[in-house]
Amino acid sequence: METHAKSIIQISGSRKICFLLVFFVVGLFVFCNLASAEKEVNGRGLAALKPDTAISVEIKSGFERKSWSNLLYPKSVLRFYQHNGFQPVWVDAAKSPKQTWEAMLMLDCVLQFGLSHDDYHPKDLSYDLLHNILEKPLAVNDVEKAKYDITLTDAVIAFMNHLHYGKLNPDFTADKIDNGIEGGFNAGAFLATALPQKDFMKSVISVQPKVKAYADLQYQMHLLEGVYQGDCYDIPDSTVRRIAANMERLRWAGVADSAYIHINIPSYTLKFHQPDTTYEFKVIVGKPAWPTPTLNSAVSYFTTAPEWRVPKKIFETEILPKALKDHEYLERNQISLYDEKGNYISPGMEALEMISNNPGGYTARQSAGCDNSMGLIVFRFPNVYDIYLHDTPEQQLFKVQERDFSHGCIRVEQAEKLAGLILALDGSENLITNVHHAIRQYKTQNFILKKTIPIIVTYLTCEVQNGALVVFKDIYGLDKRLEMALYNIVDPLALVN
Known part of the structure; x- marks a missing residue:
C-alpha cells in the first residue's frame, strides 16, 4: 500500500452480519405495515376496494393547471402518468401498498447512497399523511391524494436519476435528463417496469453503476450510515462526505462494460479491468x-514510435522560450x-525571434525516437481535451510517490506490456511480436483494435482496498x-469535521 494513503475504517465479519440484520429488520417493518394495512382495509368491506x-x-x-410546480423532473413525471393513463400509483387504497411503503423506506435511506434527504420532498411526503391516505381514505380529499402520488413519483424518479447519472453530473444536467436522452437511461420508463416486480426495491437500486470501485464505496456508506449508526462508532462527517463525493464521481463515469481501463488521478494508477482479473500500472x-x-472515452488504436505534435500552449510557454535561450535546444530534442x-x-535565432512575435502561426513536432516526450507508444482515444495516454523516456519518475508532473496527458509505466494486454483482449495476440519489433526499430506503426476498449479517467480521493477505506491526497483541491454542492452546504467552515 502506498505510504501516502491512509487507512480509515476496517470492515469486520461481525459488521457484515449486522448489515444483514438491518435488512431483516427493514423487511420485517414492511411486512408488519402491510399486514396492518391489509387488515384495516378488509375491515372496511368491498366498497372501499373500488378504484x-x-x-x-x-x-x-x-398537470393541465400546472399545479405541480415544485417537481424536480416535471417532464419525466408527466410522461410517466401519460403512459399509465394518469392512474395513481401509490395512494389508491384498493391496491396493495407494498411498493408505496418500500418507496418511502428507500427515501428514508438515501444517506446510505451518499445522497441527501432534502432533495426528495421530505416536508410533503409525511408518514402521517400517507397512513391517513391508505388507512382512512375518506378523511383525505382527492386533491391531497393526487399531490402525494405525484410528489412521491417525482421523488423516486429523482432518486433513480441521482443513482444512475449522479446529482451534479456536468454532462447530464437535470434539465437535459428531464427532456429525455436518446438511447439513455429513462427513470420514468424504468419505474413503470419496476413497480410490478416482486422485489421493487432491488429493481430500483439496480440502476446504480456496476463497477467494483463504486460497489465497494457504496458498501462502506451502508455501514457508516446504517449499521454503525447508534452503535458507539465515532465516524467523522468528513469521511462520510468524502465517500459520497467519490460515489457521485463514479456515477458520472458511466461504464457498463466488464473490460475497461480505469485511470484514477489522485492514486496515480491505471487499472485494466478484465472479466477474470485486473492489471495495475503506475501513471x-x-x-x-x-x-x-x-473523461469517458474508448481506446481505438495505439501507435508505436509516435511523432509528437507539441500543443500550442506548451510550444508558446515552454519550447519557444527555451529555444531562444539555447540555440541547440531544438536540435538536441529532435524538435522541428x-x-x-x-x-x-x-531554427536559426533570426527565425526564432520572428516566430516569437507571432507564435500562434507556427507549430512544433518532435520526431520519433527514444527521447521522444511520448516515449515509444501512445494510446489514442477521442476527447475534447486533446490528451492521450503514452509512454515516457523519464522512467525514473515512476519511483516517486506523488506523480503529478505532466501537462495534462497521462504517462504510463510498462506501456509495452499494456499494449500486449490490449491486443490479447482484442483477440490479436499474433500482433504482439510486431509491436515489439516496431518499438526496437523505432518504427511508426498504428495498431487498430477490432473493438474499442472503454477508458475512464476519474478523480477519486478514496477507494476500498482489502476491506479498508484508503484516502488519497486531493491534489487539485x-x-x-x-x-x-452535494450536501447543500453554504458555509465552508461546516466541512471542518
Missing part, C-alpha cells in the same frame, strides 16, 4: 497548473518547426466544492 378514479381526474387536471498525471481532466502551411522553418 378511486377521482384521483386520476385530479392528477390529470393538476504520471497533470500537475495542478496543468490538471488532467476527467513549421509554419501554418506546413513548411519547415530552419476539488473535494470541498463538490461536498458543499
Whole structure:
C-alpha cells in the first residue's frame, strides 16, 4: 500500500452480519405495515376496494393547471402518468401498498447512497399523511391524494436519476435528463417496469453503476450510515462526505462494460479491468497548473514510435522560450518547426525571434525516437481535451510517490506490456511480436483494435482496498466544492469535521 494513503475504517465479519440484520429488520417493518394495512382495509368491506378514479381526474387536471410546480423532473413525471393513463400509483387504497411503503423506506435511506434527504420532498411526503391516505381514505380529499402520488413519483424518479447519472453530473444536467436522452437511461420508463416486480426495491437500486470501485464505496456508506449508526462508532462527517463525493464521481463515469481501463488521478494508477482479473500500472498525471481532466472515452488504436505534435500552449510557454535561450535546444530534442502551411522553418535565432512575435502561426513536432516526450507508444482515444495516454523516456519518475508532473496527458509505466494486454483482449495476440519489433526499430506503426476498449479517467480521493477505506491526497483541491454542492452546504467552515 502506498505510504501516502491512509487507512480509515476496517470492515469486520461481525459488521457484515449486522448489515444483514438491518435488512431483516427493514423487511420485517414492511411486512408488519402491510399486514396492518391489509387488515384495516378488509375491515372496511368491498366498497372501499373500488378504484378511486377521482384521483386520476385530479392528477390529470393538476398537470393541465400546472399545479405541480415544485417537481424536480416535471417532464419525466408527466410522461410517466401519460403512459399509465394518469392512474395513481401509490395512494389508491384498493391496491396493495407494498411498493408505496418500500418507496418511502428507500427515501428514508438515501444517506446510505451518499445522497441527501432534502432533495426528495421530505416536508410533503409525511408518514402521517400517507397512513391517513391508505388507512382512512375518506378523511383525505382527492386533491391531497393526487399531490402525494405525484410528489412521491417525482421523488423516486429523482432518486433513480441521482443513482444512475449522479446529482451534479456536468454532462447530464437535470434539465437535459428531464427532456429525455436518446438511447439513455429513462427513470420514468424504468419505474413503470419496476413497480410490478416482486422485489421493487432491488429493481430500483439496480440502476446504480456496476463497477467494483463504486460497489465497494457504496458498501462502506451502508455501514457508516446504517449499521454503525447508534452503535458507539465515532465516524467523522468528513469521511462520510468524502465517500459520497467519490460515489457521485463514479456515477458520472458511466461504464457498463466488464473490460475497461480505469485511470484514477489522485492514486496515480491505471487499472485494466478484465472479466477474470485486473492489471495495475503506475501513471504520471497533470500537475495542478496543468490538471488532467476527467473523461469517458474508448481506446481505438495505439501507435508505436509516435511523432509528437507539441500543443500550442506548451510550444508558446515552454519550447519557444527555451529555444531562444539555447540555440541547440531544438536540435538536441529532435524538435522541428513549421509554419501554418506546413513548411519547415530552419531554427536559426533570426527565425526564432520572428516566430516569437507571432507564435500562434507556427507549430512544433518532435520526431520519433527514444527521447521522444511520448516515449515509444501512445494510446489514442477521442476527447475534447486533446490528451492521450503514452509512454515516457523519464522512467525514473515512476519511483516517486506523488506523480503529478505532466501537462495534462497521462504517462504510463510498462506501456509495452499494456499494449500486449490490449491486443490479447482484442483477440490479436499474433500482433504482439510486431509491436515489439516496431518499438526496437523505432518504427511508426498504428495498431487498430477490432473493438474499442472503454477508458475512464476519474478523480477519486478514496477507494476500498482489502476491506479498508484508503484516502488519497486531493491534489487539485476539488473535494470541498463538490461536498458543499452535494450536501447543500453554504458555509465552508461546516466541512471542518
